[in-house]
Amino acid sequence: MASLGNGRRLWSLTGLMELEPKVPFLWPFSPVHQTGKGSGNMARRALKLASWTGVALTASGFYLYSNKYLDPNDFGAVRVGRAVATTAVISYDYLTSLRSVPYGSEEYLQLRSKVHLRSARRLCELCCANRGTFIKVGQHLGALDYLLPEEYTSTLKVLHSQAPQSSIQEVRQVIREDLGKEVLVLAVKQLFPEFEFMWLVDEAKKNLPLELDFLNEGRNSEKVAQMLKHFDFLKVPRIYWDLSTKRVLLMEFVDGGQVNDRDYMEKNKIDVNEISRHLGKMYSEMIFVNGFVHCDPHPGNVLVRKCPGTGKVEIVLLDHGLYQVLTDEFRLDYCHLWQSLIWTDMKRVKKYSQRLGAGDLYPLFACMLTARSWDSVNRGIGQAPVTATEDAEIRNNAANYLPEISQLLNHVPRQMLLIFKTNDLLRGIEAALGTRASASSFLNMSRCCIRALAMHKKKNASSFFRRTQISFRETFNLWQINLHELILRVKGLRLASWVLALLCWLLPTPC
Numbered sequence: 001m002a003s004l005g006n007g008r009r010l011w012s013l014t015g016l017m018e019l020e021p022k023v024p025f026l027w028p029f030s031p032v033h034q035t036g037k038g039s040g041n042m043a044r045r046a047l048k049l050a051s052w053t054g055v056a057l058t059a060s061g062f063y064l065y066s067n068k069y070l071d072p073n074d075f076g077a078v079r080v081g082r083a084v085a086t087t088a089v090i091s092y093d094y095l096t097s098l099r100s101v102p103y104g105s106e107e108y109l110q111l112r113s114k115v116h117l118r119s120a121r122r123l124c125e126l127c128c129a130n131r132g133t134f135i136k137v138g139q140h141l142g143a144l145d146y147l148l149p150e151e152y153t154s155t156l157k158v159l160h161s162q163a164p165q166s167s168i169q170e171v172r173q174v175i176r177e178d179l180g181k182e183v184l185v186l187a188v189k190q191l192f193p194e195f196e197f198m199w200l201v202d203e204a205k206k207n208l209p210l211e212l213d214f215l216n217e218g219r220n221s222e223k224v225a226q227m228l229k230h231f232d233f234l235k236v237p238r239i240y241w242d243l244s245t246k247r248v249l250l251m252e253f254v255d256g257g258q259v260n261d262r263d264y265m266e267k268n269k270i271d272v273n274e275i276s277r278h279l280g281k282m283y284s285e286m287i288f289v290n291g292f293v294h295c296d297p298h299p300g301n302v303l304v305r306k307c308p309g310t311g312k313v314e315i316v317l318l319d320h321g322l323y324q325v326l327t328d329e330f331r332l333d334y335c336h337l338w339q340s341l342i343w344t345d346m347k348r349v350k351k352y353s354q355r356l357g358a359g360d361l362y363p364l365f366a367c368m369l370t371a372r373s374w375d376s377v378n379r380g381i382g383q384a385p386v387t388a389t390e391d392a393e394i395r396n397n398a399a400n401y402l403p404e405i406s407q408l409l410n411h412v413p414r415q416m417l418l419i420f421k422t423n424d425l426l427r428g429i430e431a432a433l434g435t436r437a438s439a440s441s442f443l444n445m446s447r448c449c450i451r452a453l454a455m456h457k458k459k460n461a462s463s464f465f466r467r468t469q470i471s472f473r474e475t476f477n478l479w480q481i482n483l484h485e486l487i488l489r490v491k492g493l494r495l496a497s498w499v500l501a502l503l504c505w506l507l508p509t510p511c
Contacts, residue, residue: 079130086126090119116151124155135159139298149395153428157299211321214249220294220320221251227290233278235307235314254316256303260432268306270313275304276435277444278315283426284448287419288335289455291326295418297425299432324418330356332456334419335449341370342442344380357412364404365412368420371427382442443485450477 097115101108127138141148142156210216218239225236237252244250257264259279265272279302286293296319303316326334333355340348353362366377373390409417435441454474461467 079134082130083126083134086122090122093118113149113151116149117155120149120152120155123152124158127156127159139300142298159300213246213321214244215246217319217321218244218249220323224286224292224294224317224320224323227292228282228285231278231282231285233312233314234282235305235316236320237316237318254303254305256305256314256316258299259302259304259315260299260429261304262433265304270304270306272433273435274313275315276430276433277441278313279426279429280441280444282315282317283422284445287326287422288331288338288445288448288452291328291331293324293326293419293422294320295322295324295422297422297429299429302429322418324415324422326415326419328456330413330415332453335452337369338445339449339453341366341377341381342446344378346378349377356416358408359411361404361408364401365408368405368408369423371423443481446481447478450474450481 093115097111098108101111123141124138127134138156138159142153142159218241221236221239225234228234235254237254240250240252257268259275262272264270265275279297283293283297294317297317301317301319303318305314305316306312307314333352336348337352337356340346340352349366350362353365356365358365363374363377367374370377370381371394372381372386373393376384376386376390409420430441451474454470457470458467461470
């Protein structure tokens, strides 16, 4: 048992851990069964929300118009109003549909699934209607197979490859609207003071212009292609600079299937485990070694194919508008943290989590990074794969942690926010492929961490002898990992042979 620093106990029985029962507000993915006094509180909160929303929309409109960000013909506040209305309808649906059904019963589960599906469709319609950053959020949610109910992810996956296109006028409108979101966020903070939202506004302001600058995207594309040129499985489409401008980017056309499309891979005889290993190597290299990270790897931006000329399997990386550049200090602390998580050094897990801004919430921070329970983190994340029970607990109990998660996201370095997003998207791909959290993926991460830390030490070494020492230590550590991986493979082969022998004994004729 650990403490979150606010006097409440922290249990290690659930995916993102479960606090003593508390429900600060209705969360669509974990509906609350409320009657009597609870329903009255919810009604009062809904009335308060409606009042503040009206104030926020009025203030947003005045702010944008007075600063000449809003053309009277645009009325970007309509999009905000549409979002508020959709959220209210979804919340009301959960509250009224599930109120009279016994919690946990078969009828409750069936009804909840129907409400999930209706709500997911409403969210998808909202994203398609509002476009812009709403599409980005929908794409992210659609990739979170390991966290969100299947009704949500299957419905929102359409946004990965069939998102509505926007005109340049609509793109400009998105930027105008984004400048007015701060007013609405401040109003929400008045409603729920335990939540801290300003990091969301700050990141949206910073990242959106970068994603809309196509020359920046082209430069990022060429930089990552050069940086990872030693990976012969990576394909980054070539840029035609003579036909590109800040608003138009012309790239080489490369065909392929989405990275989470198992049917496509089976049809084209592509090994899902090989793809998962390649993806892990590629992103470990970006994060730990280079500190230059592609931060939008949803399935629509990562394709797989067999190269027409050679028949070799390739990963095609698209959409290079959003990258995170990590400082050396952050990158090295992050390396140390993952090394500690992989090798179950809990003292160093606490130390480096706190260096990265987690404070007393370091157990939650570790669980968010690994998407494992605190029990699993303490036992060793590479010791056993994620079970269906653990996955279900993560899905069902994540909502209990929203206040702490929001607090944590507000205090960690800004670089960590896009790393969290990237981890979520990659984990969603692994979940779709059925390759999540394998021991080999952690070993590949550890190799990159060892190399990155050794490079830093050699760079700052004052003598040839010291650099030689560091090189020998690096080589020895990498050799240890290779040996450990070999032992795991041998154990796997032995287990397979035992299973085969057992089957032959039980079913002698077929064998």
